[in-house]
Amino acid sequence: MANWIPLWLHRLSSPPTFYRFAGTLRPWAMGLAIALGVIGLYGGLVLAPADYQQGDAYRIIFIHVPSAWMSMFIYAVMGVSAFIALVWRIKLAEVVAMESAPIGAAFTFITLVTGSLWGKPMWGTWWTWDARLTSELVLLFLYLGVLGLYHAFEDRRQGARAAAFLAIIGIINVPIVHFSVNWWNTLHQGSTVNVFGHSKMAWDMLWPLLTMTLATKFYYAASLFRRAQTDLLDLESGKDWVRTIARSEDER
Amino acid sequence: MNAPSMRTASLAILRRDLVLAWRRRSDIAMPVLYSLIVTMLFPFALGPEDTLLQRIAGGVILVTVLLAMLLALDAMFASDIEDGSLEQLMLAPQPLALMLAMKILAHWLTTALPLIVITPLLAAMLHLPAAIIPVLLLALLLVTPLISLFGAVLVALTAGTRRSGMLLALMLLPLCVPALIFAAGAVAAAQQGLPWLAPISWLAAVLVLALVLAPLACAAALRIALDS
Numbered sequence: 001m002a003n004w005i006p007l008w009l010h011r012l013s014s015p016p017t018f019y020r021f022a023g024t025l026r027p028w029a030m031g032l033a034i035a036l037g038v039i040g041l042y043g044g045l046v047l048a049p050a051d052y053q054q055g056d057a058y059r060i061i062f063i064h065v066p067s068a069w070m071s072m073f074i075y076a077v078m079g080v081s082a083f084i085a086l087v088w089r090i091k092l093a094e095v096v097a098m099e100s101a102p103i104g105a106a107f108t109f110i111t112l113v114t115g116s117l118w119g120k121p122m123w124g125t126w127w128t129w130d131a132r133l134t135s136e137l138v139l140l141f142l143y144l145g146v147l148g149l150y151h152a153f154e155d156r157r158q159g160a161r162a163a164a165f166l167a168i169i170g171i172i173n174v175p176i177v178h179f180s181v182n183w184w185n186t187l188h189q190g191s192t193v194n195v196f197g198h199s200k201m202a203w204d205m206l207w208p209l210l211t212m213t214l215a216t217k218f219y220y221a222a223s224l225f226r227r228a229q230t231d232l233l234d235l236e237s238g239k240d241w242v243r244t245i246a247r248s249e250d251e252r
Numbered sequence: 253m254n255a256p257s258m259r260t261a262s263l264a265i266l267r268r269d270l271v272l273a274w275r276r277r278s279d280i281a282m283p284v285l286y287s288l289i290v291t292m293l294f295p296f297a298l299g300p301e302d303t304l305l306q307r308i309a310g311g312v313i314l315v316t317v318l319l320a321m322l323l324a325l326d327a328m329f330a331s332d333i334e335d336g337s338l339e340q341l342m343l344a345p346q347p348l349a350l351m352l353a354m355k356i357l358a359h360w361l362t363t364a365l366p367l368i369v370i371t372p373l374l375a376a377m378l379h380l381p382a383a384i385i386p387v388l389l390l391a392l393l394l395v396t397p398l399i400s401l402f403g404a405v406l407v408a409l410t411a412g413t414r415r416s417g418m419l420l421a422l423m424l425l426p427l428c429v430p431a432l433i434f435a436a437g438a439v440a441a442a443q444q445g446l447p448w449l450a451p452i453s454w455l456a457a458v459l460v461l462a463l464v465l466a467p468l469a470c471a472a473a474l475r476i477a478l479d480s
Contacts, residue, residue: 086476134429141426148422152413161476162409166423169405169469 013092015232016241022225029225033218036211043208057121062208064114065193066216067107071139072174074104074220078146079171082164091235092228094160097167098150099227103220105143112136123187131180132188139177142170156235255345262346262354269358272331279327283320284366290316291374302379309378310388310439314432316374317367317392318399322421324363325403328355329411333478338411342474352474353467356404364396387442387452391435394455398431399424401466408473431455 011017044062051058078100085093115133116126127133146163153159181190192200193209201209236242256264273280294312298304332338332355341351371392375385406423413419434451441448 138426138429141422145419145423145426148419149409149413152410152419155412158412158477158479161479162412162473165469165473165476166406166409169427 013090015092015236015239018092019229019232019241019245022229026222026225026229029218029222033215033222036215036218040208040211040215043211044205048205048208049202054122057118060114060118062212064111064118065209066212067110067114068136069213070216070220071104071108071111071136072177073217074100074107075139075143075167075171075174078104078167079174082167085164086161086168091157092232094157094164095228095231095235096224097164098146098160099224099231101143101146101150101163101167103223103227105140105147107216107220108136108140108143112140128187130186130188131184132177132186135173135177135180139173142167142173146170258346258350261344262350265341265351265354266358269355270361273358273362279324280362280366283324283363284370286323287316287320287367287374288370290319291377294378305378306380306443309375309380310384310443311436312378313371313374313380313388314391314395314435314439317364317371317396318425318428318432320367321363321396321399321403322424324359325400325407325424326417326420328359328404328407329474333411338474339478342478348471348474349467352404352408352470356400356467356470359404360397360400364400368392368396381443384439384442387448388439390452391438391455394452394459395431395435398455398459398462399428401462401470402427405466405469405473408470409477411474412477431458434458 012021040062045059048059050056078097081093081097081100084090085097112133115136119128120126146167149166150156150159150163153162180186181188193206233242233245255261291312294308295305298308329338332341342348344351368389371389372385375388380388403420403424406420406427409423410419434455438448438451438455441451
């Protein structure tokens, strides 16, 4: 039967196995991210027609919307791996949760900056205190809180567990960010792209957006793999497998 | 030897913390003085115009109380960690969450209650109409326990660290945003003569939820932070 899946996942949570796994997949993920990013940006910035109302200014969505999706997606990944780290005390889950936080914070920051760059010509203001913008800002502070707490401890594993707990508390904010445009009457528009129904967007504009979404996902994977590898080497320094790697690097 | 009942133990913790706070009365006075002075700064900074002060009074008082409580939160477990009594509490046969709930209650009684008592004075300094003051007090009665409960969880998380002051602010203030929005919404609605019960009910609902969950979360956080 499909016994090998849980077995394989179990084995993957061992640091040396994950180190090799991440090392093999990372170049592919990065290559796909760059290729899809170039295609998506070309499609979005050159091929897609200008909007009848906003002109060329709407093109910022090809950065803004994928980043916004990633800011929530990464928080969800962080929350789930934080839960795994606290319940089963798996070292790799701690590493994944803590190394996701800076990437997620960067995407949240990009979302806020591109949003306000677009808001100035369209809404006539850089910033407004509506529910979507405020909850996204709170999301950024949550990421920063997790990072700050992680680095405040002397013992890194203890810091990771404390920060994981904070990440789980903060996960309440993710549905609030997502549904804020439906629950409150906001200046920010509602969702245009719909996974299960009909999207209110022309295909010429939609496909670059979806390509960019994939590109950001692959970038996240590549970045996370690299960060996790570095972190694992640091955490496990002194173990045999790290020594073997260091020796083979030396010989080269 | 039988362990004392939960009731006896809870009352003992509550009495111990209240007595400790009473012996250091000047610590209780600090948040009160802080909020008086901060509130006093606003008329100087914005000019003593009645209409302007009236409009901002509710928000200013809520934020001042929030900051005053933030300053006092740091000390919630500090002395107990230093002298090791918190470890004793964690080893005690009674549930840790209940004991921590008593500590949080004692902390609320010694820091938030004095702030609520002087709120009418703060409101008068900013010329808030007397009819609004009951709504403001009601909002504060619901918001301050929420801040104490959220704060206790986060203080417990930072218990193992040395420099926690700014970090606590970074973590607590974003979590307080919804509570602040509802409380300020209630006061603003009352000032405009609109019904203000809906945001108050929201606050009460969140408070009931937090009363049940926060002590449990606080106990879990403390076990994580002090486990080494």
